[in-house]
Amino acid sequence: xxxxxxxxxxxxxxxxxxxxxxxxxxxxxxxxxxxxxxxxxxxxxxxxxxxxxxxxxxxxxxxxxxxxxxxxxxxxxxxxxxxxxxxxxxxxxxxxxxxxxxxxxxxxxxxxxxxxxxxxxxxxxxxxxxxxxxxxxxxxxxxxxxxxxxxxxxxxxxxxxxxxxxxxxxxxxxxxxxxxxxxxxxxxxxxxxxxxxxxxxxxxxxxxxxxxxxxxxxxxxxxxxxxxxxxxxxxxxxxxxxxxxxxxxxxxxxxxxxxxxxxxxxxxxxxxxxxxxxxxxxxxxxxxxxxxxxxxxxxxx
Amino acid sequence: xxxxxxxxxxxxxxxxxxxxxxxxxxxxxxxxxxxxxxxxxxxxxxxxxxxxxxxxxxxxxxxxxxxxxxxxxxxxxxxxxxxxxxxxxxxxxxxxxxxxxxxxxxxxxxxxxxxxxxxxxxxxxxxxxxxxxxxxxxxxxxxxxxxxxxxxxxxxxxxxxxxxxxxxxxxxxxxxxxxxxxxxxxxxxxxxxxxxxxxxxxxxxxxxxxxxxxxxxxxxxxxxxxxxxxxxxxxxxxxxxxxxxxxxxxxxxxxxxxxxxxxxxxxxxxxxxxxxxxxxxxxxxxxxxxxxxxxxxxxxxxxx
Numbered sequence: 001x002x003x004x005x006x007x008x009x010x011x012x013x014x015x016x017x018x019x020x021x022x023x024x025x026x027x028x029x030x031x032x033x034x035x036x037x038x039x040x041x042x043x044x045x046x047x048x049x050x051x052x053x054x055x056x057x058x059x060x061x062x063x064x065x066x067x068x069x070x071x072x073x074x075x076x077x078x079x080x081x082x083x084x085x086x087x088x089x090x091x092x093x094x095x096x097x098x099x100x101x102x103x104x105x106x107x108x109x110x111x112x113x114x115x116x117x118x119x120x121x122x123x124x125x126x127x128x129x130x131x132x133x134x135x136x137x138x139x140x141x142x143x144x145x146x147x148x149x150x151x152x153x154x155x156x157x158x159x160x161x162x163x164x165x166x167x168x169x170x171x172x173x174x175x176x177x178x179x180x181x182x183x184x185x186x187x188x189x190x191x192x193x194x195x196x197x198x199x200x201x202x203x204x205x206x207x208x209x210x211x212x213x214x215x216x217x218x219x220x221x222x223x224x225x226x227x228x229x230x231x232x233x234x235x236x237x238x239x240x241x242x243x244x245x246x247x248x249x250x251x252x253x254x255x256x257x258x259x260x261x262x263x264x265x266x267x268x269x270x271x272x273x274x275x276x277x278x279x280x281x282x283x284x285x286x287x288x289x290x291x292x293x294x295x296x297x298x299x300x301x
Numbered sequence: 302x303x304x305x306x307x308x309x310x311x312x313x314x315x316x317x318x319x320x321x322x323x324x325x326x327x328x329x330x331x332x333x334x335x336x337x338x339x340x341x342x343x344x345x346x347x348x349x350x351x352x353x354x355x356x357x358x359x360x361x362x363x364x365x366x367x368x369x370x371x372x373x374x375x376x377x378x379x380x381x382x383x384x385x386x387x388x389x390x391x392x393x394x395x396x397x398x399x400x401x402x403x404x405x406x407x408x409x410x411x412x413x414x415x416x417x418x419x420x421x422x423x424x425x426x427x428x429x430x431x432x433x434x435x436x437x438x439x440x441x442x443x444x445x446x447x448x449x450x451x452x453x454x455x456x457x458x459x460x461x462x463x464x465x466x467x468x469x470x471x472x473x474x475x476x477x478x479x480x481x482x483x484x485x486x487x488x489x490x491x492x493x494x495x496x497x498x499x500x501x502x503x504x505x506x507x508x509x510x511x512x513x514x515x516x517x518x519x520x521x522x523x524x525x526x527x528x529x530x531x532x533x534x535x536x537x538x539x540x541x542x543x544x545x546x547x548x549x550x551x552x553x554x555x556x557x558x559x560x561x562x563x564x565x566x567x568x569x570x571x572x573x574x575x576x577x578x579x580x581x582x583x584x585x586x587x588x589x590x591x592x593x594x595x596x597x598x599x600x601x602x603x604x605x
Contacts, residue, residue, distance in 0.1 A: 036412070039407070039412065040412070040413075040414075042407070043407060043408075043412075043414075043418055046404075046407075047417075047418050047421050047422070050421060050422055050425070050480065051421055052440075052447070053425075053433070053436045053437065053440060053480070054424075054428075054436075056436060056439070056440060056447060057432070057436050060439070068439070069439075069442060069444070069445035069446070070445065071445050071450060072450065073447050073450060114332075115332045115333035115336070116333060118329050118330075118332055118333065119329055119330045119331075119332065119333035119334065121329050122325075122326040122327070122328075122329030122330040123329075123330065126322055126325050126326035126329065127322060127326075128319065128322045128323040128325075128326040128327070129319070129323065131326060134330070134334075137342065138337070141337075141341050141342065141345055143537070143589075143590075143593070144345055144586060145537065145540065145541040145562075145582075145585060145586060145589060146541065147541055147543065147561070147562040147565050147566075147582060147585060148345070148348055148565075148582040148583070148585055148586040149341070149344035149345045149347070149348045149582070150344075150565070150566070150569070150570070150582075151348065151351070151565065151569035151570065151575055151578050151579055151582065152343070152344035152345075152347040152348045152351060152575075152579070153340060153344045154569070154570055155347075155575060156339070156340065156343070156344065171336060171340055172340055174336060175333050175335075175336025175337045175340065175341070176337075176341075177337060177341065179333075180333055180337075205325045205329070209329070230427050233429070234427070234428075234429040234430060236429075236430050236431060236544040236547070236548065237543055237544055237547075240547070241566070241570055251429070252429055252430070252431045255429075255431045255432070255435070256431050256548055259431075259435055266439065269435055269439075270435075270436070270439075273429075273431070273432035273435055273436060274432075276429050276431065276432055277428050277429060277432050280427055280428065280429065281424070284424065284427055285420075288420060291423075291427070292423075292488050292491075295485065295488045295489065295492075
C-alpha cells in the first residue's frame, strides 16, 4: 500500500483514461516528496508522543526525588544521579527478585515449548478418533477468561499445599493451551508428504517429530518461547495471588510493593522500573522478528 | 498423515493402524494434557458448578441453586463493578482499534525508519504492567505531572485530577491502556494489510480514487476479518482487565474503578467465598460470550 509511489507501474491498454485521471508526472513526484516529508514529520511527532512515558521514566531515574516533579518539566536532568542505579540494589532485594523472575520465566518457557510442541504434533500430524473434539476443548478454554476459573485453581493449589511456592505458578502456566494452539497452526503448514516420506523410511512418529517437524518449525518455536518468556516475566496477577513470602517474589511484585511503601521516592521507583524493563527490552530487540511473526500466526488463523 | 478410507476402516489391518495412531496421538498430547486437564479443564468445569454452591474456606460445599445470583443482584458492589468494567470496555475497545488501525496504515509502507517506529509502538505492549502503571500514575500526577502541565500550557485552567478523582480515574486508566495495547493490535493489522493485493490500489488510482476513497473502499473492507478478530480480542481482554487497575488505582478512589476481576479476586481469594465469587465469574464469562456471539452474528450478516 504505497500511496507515495513515484513511478506507478503502467499498464498499456487504456492510455486515454490513464492520462485524464492522473496528474502530470512532474507534479506527482513533487507531491510524493512533499508527502514523504510530511509523513516523516507526522510519524516522528507521533513516535515521540508514544515514547514520552519511557523518556520520563529514564530521565526521572537519574534525578533526585525532589527534582522529578518540577514546573516546567526538565527532560534532561541538571545533574545525572547514576548512583540511583547503585543504591537501588541495597534498598530492594532486587537480586532475589530478578533471580526469581528469571527462574520462573525460564522453567515455564522450557516446559511450555516442550509440551506444547509435542502435543501439537499429535493434533496436527496424527489422525485418531476424538482428536478434533479434544482440540476444540483446548481452544475453547483460551476463550474463557482466566478470572472465571482462578478460584477453583486456587482451591486446588491450596489443597495440594502449593500456595506460596514457585511450583504453583509453574504448574499453572507451563501447560497452557496457547502454546499447543500456536504450534499446531504452524505444523499445519508443514506438508504431510514430508512426514509420510519419513514414515516410509522407517522413522517412528517420535522420530518424525524430533528430526523432521521440529527442525522445520524453528521460527514458531522462537515465537512461542519469546512470547511465553515475556508474558511470564511481566505477569503480575499470578505472583500477586500465589506468592506471599518476600523471598519468592518476582520483579513485578517486588517493584509494586516498593512503590506501595516508599511512594515518595519517585526517582528510585523509576530506577526500579527501568531495571525491570531492561531484560525484556534486550530479549525483544534480539527476537523482534519472531514476536511479530508469532502474533501474526496465532492471531489470524 | 496416515489415510484411512471409509471402506478400509473395517479390515483388521486398518483397525490395527487406527489403534496405533490413537496410541501415538495420545502419547504426544498426554504430557501437556495432564497439566491442562488438572489445572484448566477441571477448574473451568468446577467454576460452573461452584456458582450454584455455597462454599466458604471453612465450610463444606452445599448446593444452593440460584442463591448466589440472588445475592449478586442485590449487591451494590457487583453493579458498580459491572458498570465500571463496561465503561472501561466502551472506552478501551474503539480507541485502541482506531489507534492500531491508524498506525498500521501509516506504517505499512516502505519508508526510511519505518522499522524503528513499529518497534517503538510495539514496545509498550511488552513493557511490564507495573512499570507502565507506575509511570502513568506519575505522568497523571495532578499538580506537577507532565500531562497536566501540558494541559495548562495549552490553556486548560483547571485540568482534571486523573487518578485522584472519581470521575477522571477511569479515563486515565483507559488512556494508559490504549497506549499500552495499540502496538499489539497494530501488528495484527499490519499482517492483515499485507494480504491486500496491490493491484486493487493500482486500479483504484487509475480510476482517480483519492487516498481517502482508497482507504474507505479498499483497505477497510479488505481488513474486515482482521477487524472482526481484533474486536473480539479487545472486548474479551477489556472485560478481563485486572493488572493495570490493580496497580494504578486499586479500584479507587472509592469504588470508581473497581472492575469485575478485582471483585472476583476479593470475594473468592481474599474472603474465601468460593461459591459467590464463582457466580460473579460466571456473569463475566456469559457477558464475554454474549458479546462475542453478537459480534459473530453481525460479522456474518455484513458478509452476506
